[in-house]
Amino acid sequence: MTPAVTSVAETNAIPPRGRKMQRPLLDRIAEASGWNVVAIALGTIALALIYGPLIWLGVMSFSAEPLSGKPYPLTFAHYGLLFSNDKWHAPFVKSVVLGLVVALACMIVGTFLARALVRLKRPGGVLFVALLPLFVPGLTIGAALFIFLRTTLDLRLGMWSLFIGHMVWAFPFALLLILIVTIRFDVKLIQAAEDLGAKPLRCFLDIELPLLMPGISGAGIFSFLLSFNELLRSTFLRGSETTMPVYNWAMASAQQSQVPIVFSLSTLILAVTLPLMGGLFFMLFARK
Amino acid sequence: MTALALSSSPRRRWRLPGTATGWFTGWFLVMWIGVVVLPLLIISAFSFFSMRQYQIVYDPTFATWTSLVETGRWVVVLRTIRFAVSVTFLEILVAFPFALWLAKGCRSAAVRAGVITLLTIPFFIDASSRIIVWRSILGTNGVVNNLLVGSGLIDKPLTWLLYSDFSVSFGMFGSYFPTAVFPIFLTLSLIDDDLIKASADLGASRLQTLRHVILPLAMPGIVGGIVFTFVPLMAAWIEPQLLGGGQVNLLGQSIQSALTNLNYPVAAALSTIVIAVLVLMLAALVVSLRGRFKMSSLFQSLDR
Numbered sequence: 291m292t293p294a295v296t297s298v299a300e301t302n303a304i305p306p307r308g309r310k311m312q313r314p315l316l317d318r319i320a321e322a323s324g325w326n327v328v329a330i331a332l333g334t335i336a337l338a339l340i341y342g343p344l345i346w347l348g349v350m351s352f353s354a355e356p357l358s359g360k361p362y363p364l365t366f367a368h369y370g371l372l373f374s375n376d377k378w379h380a381p382f383v384k385s386v387v388l389g390l391v392v393a394l395a396c397m398i399v400g401t402f403l404a405r406a407l408v409r410l411k412r413p414g415g416v417l418f419v420a421l422l423p424l425f426v427p428g429l430t431i432g433a434a435l436f437i438f439l440r441t442t443l444d445l446r447l448g449m450w451s452l453f454i455g456h457m458v459w460a461f462p463f464a465l466l467l468i469l470i471v472t473i474r475f476d477v478k479l480i481q482a483a484e485d486l487g488a489k490p491l492r493c494f495l496d497i498e499l500p501l502l503m504p505g506i507s508g509a510g511i512f513s514f515l516l517s518f519n520e521l522l523r524s525t526f527l528r529g530s531e532t533t534m535p536v537y538n539w540a541m542a543s544a545q546q547s548q549v550p551i552v553f554s555l556s557t558l559i560l561a562v563t564l565p566l567m568g569g570l571f572f573m574l575f576a577r578k
Numbered sequence: 579m580t581a582l583a584l585s586s587s588p589r590r591r592w593r594l595p596g597t598a599t600g601w602f603t604g605w606f607l608v609m610w611i612g613v614v615v616l617p618l619l620i621i622s623a624f625s626f627f628s629m630r631q632y633q634i635v636y637d638p639t640f641a642t643w644t645s646l647v648e649t650g651r652w653v654v655v656l657r658t659i660r661f662a663v664s665v666t667f668l669e670i671l672v673a674f675p676f677a678l679w680l681a682k683g684c685r686s687a688a689v690r691a692g693v694i695t696l697l698t699i700p701f702f703i704d705a706s707s708r709i710i711v712w713r714s715i716l717g718t719n720g721v722v723n724n725l726l727v728g729s730g731l732i733d734k735p736l737t738w739l740l741y742s743d744f745s746v747s748f749g750m751f752g753s754y755f756p757t758a759v760f761p762i763f764l765t766l767s768l769i770d771d772d773l774i775k776a777s778a779d780l781g782a783s784r785l786q787t788l789r790h791v792i793l794p795l796a797m798p799g800i801v802g803g804i805v806f807t808f809v810p811l812m813a814a815w816i817e818p819q820l821l822g823g824g825q826v827n828l829l830g831q832s833i834q835s836a837l838t839n840l841n842y843p844v845a846a847a848l849s850t851i852v853i854a855v856l857v858l859m860l861a862a863l864v865v866s867l868r869g870r871f872k873m874s875s876l877f878q879s880l881d882r
Contacts, residue, residue: 317785325675326683333676333693333759339752340700346721347711360724399606406603416603423614425805425860427813429830430852433837433845434617437624441634441842454613463701515702522705522815526837535704542710543819556707567702571695 344560351553368550372558375551378537385534388449389518392456396464396513397506404468404505405498408475424462428522431458436526447529455523460516464509467574471505508574515563618853624846634842642843651832651844655851658829661743662811665750669758669807670800677759677799678792681766682774694763697756709749709820716740716748716821741823749817757806765799766792798866805859812852 351368353361372378403420407413423431435455439445475498483493499506521535528536541552626638646652684690700708715721716739723735738744769792777787793800815830822828829848836845 317783319785326679329675329679329683332672333679336672336676336752336755337693337696339748340755341696343708343711343715343752344703346715347707350711350714360719402602403606406600406606410603416607419607419610419615422610425809425856426614426618427810427852427856429813429815429833430621430849430856431614431617433833433849434621435613436837437621437842437846438617441624442620458613512702519702519704525834535706538704539706539816542706552707553711556704560703563702564699567699568695571698572691 344564347553348557348560351550351557368554372551372554378534378551378555381532381534381537384449384531385518388452388456388533389514391453392460392517393510393514395453395457396461397468397510400461400464400468400509401499401502401506404465404472407469408472420465421462423458428459428520431455432523432526435523439527447527448531451527451529452524452531452533455527456517456520459520459523460513463516464513467509467512468502468505471502475501508570511566511570515567621846622850622853624842625850627843627846629841629843642847645844646847651848654827654829654832655848657827658812658814661747661750661814661828662808665747665754665811666758666804666808668751669754670762670803673755673758673762673803674796674800677762677766680759681763682769682771697759700753700756705753705816706820709753709816712745712749712821713740716745740821741825743826745821746818746826746828749821750811750814753814753817754807754811757810758803761802761806762796762799765796765802769795798863801859801863801866805863809852809856809859812855813849 349361352364352366354363354365354367403416407417410416432455435451435458436447439451439454440447445451479497479501480493483497488496519535520533521539524533524536525539532540538552538556624634625642626640628635628637628639628641646655680690680693684693713720717723718735718737718740720740722739726732727735773791773795774787777791778784782790813830813833814828815834818826818828818831829852833845833848833852836842836848
């Protein structure tokens with residue numbers, strides 16, 4: 291509870307001390323002053339459960355025996371192996387290209403849809419359908435798309451079906467990010483431009499698009515990262531293609547000797563993406 | 579606040595140029611229903627078909643559903659529900675106080691932005707490398723056992739830490755914590771501080787304020803948090819596969835293995851269970867949101 295609230299509650303505490311003791315136990319527990327600490331402690335533990343393993347992943351990528359619990363003796367051997375091994379190159383390139391295509395598609399479709407949504411009288415229904423994949427578990431939509439495309443339509447799966455699966459995953463996030471800027475967009479700017487004789491397309495390209503750009507480019511980066519790391523849908527929709535997460539998964543789940551390489555590779559990818567995402571998100575959320 | 583004021587004025591919608599709004603929305607809806615809703619309907623329909631010599635027989639039957647009971651697969655369903663319920667319960671128990679602190683207790687905007695950032699990043703991280711590292715933490719030679727044995731608290735390594743119900747729940751908890759916090763945080767930060775102050779001014783205790791003011795207003799967020807945790811947990815696959823070590827068989831693995839064995843009706847029936855849970859939960863969410871939803875208020879918490 292906020293400090294402001296407690297102070298008001300305290301100044302208004304009419305019952306004398308003697309009566310306060312007779313209040314129900316739950317009330318007295320709620321009145322205790324340690325709740326902020328409890329909440330922070332709980333949240334910190336939960337966040338530690340997320341970030342602890344990531345740090346440990348980095349540490350163990352230097353360990354001689356990554357699946358043991360001891361980081362020492364330290365070694366660069368896995369990084370050496372990683373750079374001499376070229377099996378991960380093709381999946382890496384595929385994931386990058388697919389991520390770029392998904393990002394571009396999300397940016398374009400997301401911009402048009404977000405602009406349309408703020409103009410609709412009742413955007414709720416369209417928004418609900420657009421955001422629906424957020425609620426559907428990856429495995430379920432992956433299996434559903436597999437049965438639809440492979441079994442019902444009898445199509446040959448490949449990069450195109452991966453693209454559909456990744457769009458379904460990344461697009462709702464991209465749309466939300468672009469919606470933030472389209473909702474904030476000041477309509478008076480367009481009205482002013484129109485009064486000065488600008489055509490709708492001019493208005494869009496010269497006024498609206500530059501102002502929406504932070505959201506659109508953010509959506510692009512996040513869709514790329516979502517696609518780049520997508521595993522659940524990819525396992526069903528990949529046909530005979532192998533993307534980076536699918537490669538990692540194969541190495542991790544088969545308990546093969548390649549696991550050390552996966553640790554190093556994931557650490558390198560994290561070392562690039564974590565600061566990037568951290569900075570971007572912080573700017574996005576901290577901005578007034 | 580400005581966003582709210584703007585979108586509630588009716589002039590906003592009609593004064594703008596109508597560049598690609600109507601037809602685009604229509605086109606998008608058709609495409610999106612084609613790749614999201616239609617596949618979900620088709621997979622549900624598949625559970626009423628059967629297989630003969632690796633060919634689908636398009637003849638409605640309940641054979642697949644009855645076989646789920648006969649082959650004992652319903653035990654897997656019950657086990658998955660048990661996991662999903664207990665992990666979701668824990669998530670909400672931890673997420674609610676944390677979200678309350680984040681929305682109302684946290685005074686520093688920078689700290690709040692930092693925490694939101696930390697909660698968002700896991701969406702963008704490769705799941706298998708994040709989960710597999712638990713093996714080296716919880717394993718018999720892992721960090722925890724090394725520390726416990728080293729400090730003399732136990733004589734020999736604990737074996738139930740890894741490849742057990744415990745390790746699977748543990749991995750799940752970390753994976754779905756952010757999705758539990760976000761909806762609750764969003765609705766809590768939409769609650770006007772004046773309401774909480776008014777409640778205290780009228781002499782309500784903190785417990786009364788929590789029960790009669792905060793909880794009812796936060797209900798859509800709590801339901802949302804449950805939806806975002808419970809539904810994906812019903813189809814969790816990575817955690818049981820990597821941390822269960824073959825000991826913990828859940829719905830996700832059954833769906834995956836049925837698909838790999840080309841047993842489409844069984845995979846479809848098991849997926850349909852997940853979809854049914856999803857539909858029920860979404861209905862609950864829609865009911866709890868009824869009349870309270872404003873698109874612009876969705877981001878208000880970020881605008882402050």
